[in-house]
Amino acid sequence: MINEMPQPATILVVDDLPQNRQLIELYLVRLGHRVMQAANGREAIDLLRTQRADLIMLDIMMPVMDGFETLTILKADPALRHTPVVVVSALNSTEDVARCISLGADDFLFKPVDRVLLDARVEACLVRKRLHDREQAALAAAESANRAKSDFVAILSHELKNPITGIAGYADLLLLQVFGPITAQQEEGVRVIRSLANLTKTLLADLTDLSEIDSGHLRLDPSPSRLAVAAAAASNTMRTLLADRHHRLRIDIPPDLPLVMADEVRLIQILTNLLSNAGKYTPPYGSIVLSAAQLDAAMIEVSVRDSGIGIPANEQDRIFSPFFRTMSARDGGEPGSGLGLNITRRLVELQGGRIWFSSAPNAGSTFSFTLPVAHSATTHPK
Template sequence: MRKRIQKQAHVEETTDLSLPMVPSLSGVSGEDDEAISALAEQRDHAIEAAIQTTSDAILVLTPDFHIAYLNPAAAATLRVPLENTVGSRCTEVLGCKNLNRMALCGTSSCPLVRALEQRSPLPNEELIVGMDPDHLYEVSASVNPITLDDEFSYAVFAARDMSALKVANRVRSNFVSMVSHELRTPLNSVHGFIDLLLQGHMGALNEEQRMYLGYTQEGVQQLISIVEDILFMTRSDLGQFEVKQQEVHLLSLVRQVARSLQPQALKAEVALHMDIPANVPALYIDPQRIKQVLNNLVANAIKFTPPGGVVTISARQHDEHFEMISVTDTGYGIPAEDSHHVFERFYQSNHSQQSKMGGYGLGLSIAKLIVEQHGGTIGFDTVVNKGTTFYFTVPLYHDPAQL
C-alpha cells in the first residue's frame, strides 16, 4: 500500500508548485538523471517522515471498510497495535460516533460512505472515535477519497484531537450559559407583568396603550427566544443536551407544526401545503426537537416567500433506515455567495431580502445540530428567484420484537 502511495506522490510532484520543479528527463545526462532520482527519493523520505511523526492520526481505508495503513499517532490514539491492525475493519478500530455518541458505522451518515459516494473531500467532521469506552476521543476529522489507478480507490482519514480546544470552548460556553440564564429570569418577569397589564388587572387601558404594550410584548418575546436559542446551543456544546427518542407518527407532528404556523402564513399571504403519505412509517425521534426543526424551516420558508407563494412540507423514505423530510418554497432562493454559510451560527447575509426580514442566524444552526444528533443529515437545493428546498433525514422506528 505504501509503495502505491509513494508512487502517486511521485507522479503528482511535477505539478506541485510548492516544491522544486523537476526538469524533463529528455536530453539530460546520466548525472542529471541520478540527481533527479536522488531528489525524488529525498522528498519521498520527507513525506514518509512527516506522516510518521505528525501528531494527527492518519489512516488509509479501502472502499470495503478495511484498514490499509495507519501511522504511529493513529495507533497510539486508538490504542491498537501498529503491526496487527492493518487488514482490520474500521468498525473494529475507529468506531465513529457523532457527538451524541450515536454509532455511525453501517449508516448513511458514516463519513467514509459519504466521502466515497460524493467522490469529494469531507472536511471538519466532529466525531468521537475509539473502541475503549474509557478512552474515547473527540476529533476533527477529514476524509479524502483518492484514486491511485483505475482499479484501486482509497480514502485517507485524518483526525486531530480536539480535547484542549474543547476545554477552552467549555469555559466560554459556561460563561455564555450563565449570562443567558441570568437574562431569562428578568425577561420572563417583564413578559408576565405586561400580560397582567394587557388583561386589565391594573386598570382599564385605552387602545393606544394596548398597542404600545403589544409592541413591547413582541420585543420581549423575541429577546426570550434569542436567549432560549443561545442556551440551547451552549448546553449542546457542553454535552448537556440529549435527544429523547421514541416512536412518533410524522403526519400528526407535521399537522401540529402547520397549525401553529398558519397565522404567520396567512399574514404573509403564503399557502401552506402538506404532502405526507397516510402510510408513512413511524419515526424514532425526539418529537419536541424535530418539531423545533420543522418550525425553524417552515417559518424561514414563509418569511422568504413573496405573497402568493407556496410552502410545501413533504416526506419520502430515504433508505431502509431513514425517512427524508423536505420543506420546499417558491421564494427568493439563496444567493451563491451565502450557500456555504447557511448553517453557520449568527451568519447574516448582505442580501437585501435578509436585511428586510431580520433574524439573528441561529435557527438553521439549531436545526442542523438536532438532525445530526439523531444520526441524520441536512442540506438544501436552491435556485435564485425560484425557490429553495431544505431536506433532512431522521431514523425510522423498528419494533424491537421484529428485530
C-alpha cells in the same frame, strides 16, 4: 521542530544489569537529563505509578518481568501509554524488533549502545513527547474554555429567562387591558415590547442549544415517532406567523409512512425552524408545503418547500453557518439570530440524518432532511 533546543528531561532506565544502567545514565546525564533506574519491568511499573518520566529506556531480557510484558502493561495504561519507550536490547532479530514495535515501542537501540545514536534517538523521542504534551495542554485549555462558555451561557439564560418571561407576561396583560384601557398608540408600543421579549427568549434558547451541542452535553431521547404528529405540532406553533402573512400551508405526509427514530421534541424544533424560515422569507399570500416520503428501507426524507424570495447563489455556501444571515434578511429587517439553520443542521445530524437545500432568487427554496426509519417492534410510538 528540527531546530528545537534540547531540554532537560526525566528518563527511566530499565535494565537488570547495574553496569548497563550506569553506562546509559552517564550518557544521559552528560546531555543534562535526570535519570531514574529500575532493575526489571515490575520495579519500573511501580516507580512510574508515583513518579513521572518523559522517556523510558527499556531492556527486553530481564527477570521478574521482561520488556515485552512491560511494554504491554505500559501501553494498556491510559496514564502511561503516551510515554515514549526506546528499547535497548542485545536481541537483534527482525522478529524481535517487529514485536517491540507492534507492542508500542517508539524506537530500538542495539547493545552495545552507540552514544551518537542514543543521543539522536533520545532527543527525537523527547521532541515528539513535548509536542504531544503541548497538544494535550492546548486541548485541555480549549475544553476548559468551552466548559466556562457553556456555564456562562447556562447561567445567563437562567438569569434572563424569568425577567424576559415577566416582561412578555405583563405585555399580554396590558394588551388584554387588565389594568385599564390603552390607546391604539400604546397598544402598538406594547406589541413591540412583547415581540422583542419573545425574540429575546428565542435567542436565549438558541444560544443554550448551541452551547450544549458544542460541549457535547445536549441530551437526545430518540424513539419511534410519528412524523405527522410532529408536523402538526410545528404548524400549530407557526400558526400566528403564517396567518399574519396569509400563507397557505399544506402538509403532505402519507398515512402509511413508517415511524421515524427521532427525539420528538427536537424533531418538532427542526420542523418549526424550517417552517419559520420559510414563513419569514415568503411574501404575503405565498405557499409552503411540508412533505415526506420514504427514500428506502432505512431513511425517510422530509421537505419544506416555499414560494419565497430564494437565496442568492453567492450566499448559499454559508447558509448553515452559525450567526449567518442573508443580505435580504438584514435589509428586510427580519428578526433572528442566524442560529436557527445551524442548530437545525446539527440536530438532524445528531439523529443520524443529513440536511440540504435547493434555492434560486425569486424562485423559492426547498430544505430537505432525512431521518432513520424506526425498525424496533418492541417499542411504541410517541
